[in-house]
Amino acid sequence: QTLTLKMNGPQSEVQPTMWGIFFEDINFSADGGIYAELIKNRSFEFTVPMMGWKEVRKEGTGNVLIVNRETGHAANPRYAHLTISAGSGSYGLFNEGFRGIGYKKGMQYNFSFLARSTGGQTPARLVLVDEKGERIGETTIPAVTGKDWKKYVATVTADRTVTKGGVQLLFSGNGTLDIDMVSLFPQDTWKQRPGGLRNDLVQLLADLHPGFVRFPGGCIVEGRDLANRYQWKKTVGKVEDRTLIVNRWNTEFAHRAPGDYFQSYGLGFYEYFQLSEDLGAAPLPIINCGMACQFNTGEVAADEDVAVYIQDALDLIEFANGATSTKWGQLRADMGHPAPFNLQFLGVGNEQWDSQYIARYQRFEEVLKTKHPEIKLVSSVGPFSSGDRFDYLWSKLKPSKADLVDEHYYMPPEWFLKNAGRYDNYERKGPKIFAGEYAAHIKTPKGQKETDTAEGRNTWESALAEAAFMTGLERNADIVQMASYAPLLAHVDAWQWRPDLIWFDNLRSVGTPNYYVQKLFANSRGTHTVSVTANGKTLTGQDGIYASATIDKTSKKILLKVVNATDKAIDYKVALEGAATSAGPVTHQVLTAANKTDINTLDAPAVVAPVENKLKATKNNVPVSVGANSLNVITIPYK
Ligand code: AHR
Secondary structure (H helix, E strand, O other), rough: OEEEEOOOOOEEEOOOOOOOOEOOOOOOOOOOOOEEOOOOOOOOOOOOOOEEEEEEEOEEEEEEEEEEEOOOOOOOOOOEEEEEEEEEEEEEEEEEEEEEEEEEOOEEEEEEEEEEEEEEEEEEEEEEEEEOOOOOEEEOOOOOOOOEEEEEEEEEEEEOEEEEEEEEEEEEEEEEEEEEEEEEEEEEEEEHHOOOOOHHHHHHHHHHOOEEEEEEEHHHOOOOOOOHEEEEEEEEOOHHOOOEEOOOOOOOOOOOOOOEEEOOOOOHHHHHHHHHHHOOOOOEEEEEOEEEEOOOOOOOOOOOOOOHOOOOOOOHHHHHHHHOOOOOHHHHHOOOOOOOOOOOEEEEEEOOHHHHHHHHHHHHHHHHHHOOOOOOOEEEOOOOOOOOHHHHHHHHHHHOOEEEEEEEEOOHHHHHOOOOOEEEOOOOOOOOEEEEEEEEEOOOOOOOOOOHHHHHHOOOHHHEEEEEHHHHHHHHHHHHHHEEOOOOOOOOOOOOOOOOOOEEEEOOOOHHHHHHHHHHHHOOOOOOEEEEEEOOOOOOOHHHHEEEEEOOOOOOOOEEEEEEOOOOEEEEEEEEOOOOOOOOOOOOEEEOOOOOOOOOOOOOOOOOEEEEEEEOEEEEEEEEEOOOOOEEEEEEOOO
């Protein structure tokens, strides 16, 4: 069979934002995940103030009081007041970390806390411990002196690798002191930034070369109620002045996040912008539009209060792009980034529906399009992939000034296979499409318990179906200008939602088969689409074959994607019409698996991983064999 690439036919631009990532603090993605802080409840602000902490007595005694100074310290009111009566023994606190603390042999850990002495002398030390409480590292902490709050720091090295350890902060002598913001970070954070992000997880994101980063959610933008919505202003400035709140995913599945899921905002909006910049990706913040999660309370802001939410959006644009002489631009500079973050996109609301949303969106649009016509607005059509509500929202958004509409679909693999042609005949005149959340979901058969491993739903079957669907997104790159899988990250011991793109524990991380699908597409994006046909027909799943192609006009490469969702290999000749192959290797990257149920796990991370071969080409012909159940990316230099 011949696959014809029409190099001299119509082409559409592929936006640099085509393949991106969607970060939401779900499944311990931020605290306990990519934000490398190892201490849980470091500022004693969880609803139960000692959650994560235990007292430790070793031939000494003492006690702890949690003090709340509401006046003057609204952002971080609590601290711990310790009374030490230990003499040559010790008394102190143990922190359990987020599902334990992972330590790597030979790694340095940076400890700090805010403290003040209120009397006596209490020499302190920090002890890293393993699962059984055995010491695996120890250091002394400078003596806390004086009645003013000061930051004290120390470093300690782990002499063993441990996945679920803990840490003890021990005092000897006799006296009283106050402590707050107790913190421990590994030395090897991303770009070695103090208080930074977990290196292995950011590296996995960087390897995707995402075109955009959508943040911070998701449902957490909305909150279960408006009091617990995401308020970006409370996530910037000094970490000790950021206001912790309960995570919207805290009690969704109590057994997986038993009341201990909070947002410390150590990863806040400044860090999200910085991460986007590090990844070379366009930042896409989503802002609350005055509506809480409609799956929960459905609370909405009073009409007269919507102006406050719009002002938040305006101030955010100033924070990202404003001159350093402006209030919010100056804060950005004070935090270390005088240059603008080059914000170009802003999302208004997440998954809201009904006329309430449209009315609110219109108010945002009126102000934002007048004051900031340079910012592209992203609107939403709720959690629907079709149906009356979906049609209603679209009918209202078509004539709007929304630049992109965010469509979400969490559907079974069969849906993805059937819908690869979804955008082939879509309206071309209205807003562009942002496929902002999608993943093929394999359901637990009725009556069966979920007994598989956490990574168990990220099967090759689900990834292959997504790959088939993504050929349809790519073919329609003239209207589909952004797409992101969801959710992005999940801790194997603390998840609320699956499947997810990347799984991790306290030390390790693994890309799922779905991750490799995203990676193959994103790393072979190209600059323009070209048509690929067999017998004059677009390949949208007839006979189980899907294909799309782009060219990169700078590197002069054809980037052909073929998905074979059948159980038989097929031999193709790729024929170039209107161009010829040029010197240079023709490569064939293949992603496949022995079984559709195959998964990658932390223990076996490369069961499904891409393999690259070379192909032999003639002047305008490339023979390629496309294996059963496989995604293939064929890269052909052309002239
Ligand atoms: O990705 C998980 C959730 O799915 C998101 O928070 C929400 O937008 C959607 O319902």
